[in-house]
Amino acid sequence: MPVKIIYHGHSNIEILSGSHIIQIDPFYTGNPLADVKADTSKAQFIFLTHAHEDHVGDTESIARRTGAIIAANYEIAVHFEKKGLKTAPMNHGGGKDFPFGHAFMTIAFHTSAFSDGSYGGQPGGWIIQTGGKTLYHAGDTALFGDMELIGKLFSIDLACLPIGDNFTMGPAHALLAAQMLKAKAVLPIHYNTWPPIAQDVAAFCRDLEAKHYIKGLVMKAGDSHAI
Numbered sequence: 001m002p003v004k005i006i007y008h009g010h011s012n013i014e015i016l017s018g019s020h021i022i023q024i025d026p027f028y029t030g031n032p033l034a035d036v037k038a039d040t041s042k043a044q045f046i047f048l049t050h051a052h053e054d055h056v057g058d059t060e061s062i063a064r065r066t067g068a069i070i071a072a073n074y075e076i077a078v079h080f081e082k083k084g085l086k087t088a089p090m091n092h093g094g095g096k097d098f099p100f101g102h103a104f105m106t107i108a109f110h111t112s113a114f115s116d117g118s119y120g121g122q123p124g125g126w127i128i129q130t131g132g133k134t135l136y137h138a139g140d141t142a143l144f145g146d147m148e149l150i151g152k153l154f155s156i157d158l159a160c161l162p163i164g165d166n167f168t169m170g171p172a173h174a175l176l177a178a179q180m181l182k183a184k185a186v187l188p189i190h191y192n193t194w195p196p197i198a199q200d201v202a203a204f205c206r207d208l209e210a211k212h213y214i215k216g217l218v219m220k221a222g223d224s225h226a227i
Contacts, residue, residue, distance in 0.1 A: 001131035002226055005158070009033025009221035011055060011189045013137060013160055014043070017130040020100035023068075024126060024137045024160075025049055027057030033193055035222030038062055045098060047128070048072040049139030050112035051079075051120020054193070060085065071096070071103060075121030079114065092124055101130035106150060108141035110168070133157045133227045136181065140190060143173035151181040157227050158217075159183035162190035163204055164197030171204045178214050185215040187225070 006014040010031050015022040023043035028034045031054070038058035046059055046068045056076070063070055063085045070080050070087045077089035090096055095104040104127040112120035125139040127150070136150065137160040150156075159181050162168035168190055169177065178186045186208055191199040205216025217225055 003131040003133045003135075004224055004226050005135070005187070006224045007187065007189075007219040007221060008035055010193045011049070011137075011139070011160070011162070012057070013187075013189070014041075015128060015130065015135065017100050017133075020044060020130065022047065022100060022128065022130070023062070024128075025055040025057065025139075026059055026062055027054050029058050030054075031057070031193065033221045035220075039065070042066060043068045045100065046070045047103065047126050047137070048076055049108065049125060049137065050110060050123035051076055051114045052112065052140070053115045055140070056114070069098075071098075071126075073105070073112075073121035073124060075119060076112075079118075079120075092122065101128070103128055104154075106136075106138075107144070107146065108139045109144050110140040110142070127154055127156075129154075135227065136160065136183070137189075138162060138177070140168045143169045143177050145180075147177050148180040151183070156181055156183040158185050158187060158225075160187045160189045163188040163199050163201070164191040164193075165199065166196045168197075171199060171207070174204065175207060175211060178208055179212045183214060185217060185227075187217045187219060 028038035077087040106125040208216040
């Protein structure tokens with residue numbers, strides 16, 4: 001089954017798999033790179049890596065309009081459940097079947113709090129398996145050694161890795177992450193949204209292919225790619 005991803009800037013990834021529409025970190029409003037507005041999203045499933053506003057983003061408005069199920073760590077899921085929305089609480093190391101396939105929550109090294117300062121649980125990443133393909137969205141994270149274990153456990157067709165530095169790993173560490181994960185291709189995320197995370201994405205992708213023979217995807221917001 002063909003699986004298509006659409007990049008909406010920052011860390012906002014849309015996955016189209018058959019009749020299923022999956023969204024990770026739907027940050028549209030306030031995202032200077034976003035190609036469309038939140039009210040265009042038809043997401044049926046929303047996966048959140050952590051509670052920071054540039055990742056939770058437009059989750060509530062989208063879920064109220066589309067009825068999307070929100071998959072997130074326990075604390076974030078409870079936050080949205082109290083608002084009357086449908087949730088799928090998960091946590092590190094746990095997997096769950098969904099109508100589109102399977103999702104597994106990984107660790108991530110970062111922080112997590114809602115915009116009002118309330119606790120957002122521990123940050124994470126997601127393994128999404130759908131249409132015979134495996135996508136890894138690392139969320140906001142530093143480089144960590146267990147990425148090698150993730151690469152052994154899963155055959156990753158596409159890894160979405162932050163390269164912005166400052167708040168997450170930068171290009172040098174993302175190169176190591178891609179190697180450890182043994183990813184077939186990498187989509188750089190979480191860069192160039194604001195000056196503190198400005199990076200040369202083309203240079204990163206050239207290094208990725210030259211040093212590790214891994215395809216790097218230079219995608220602008222609105223671009224799509226078939227996995």
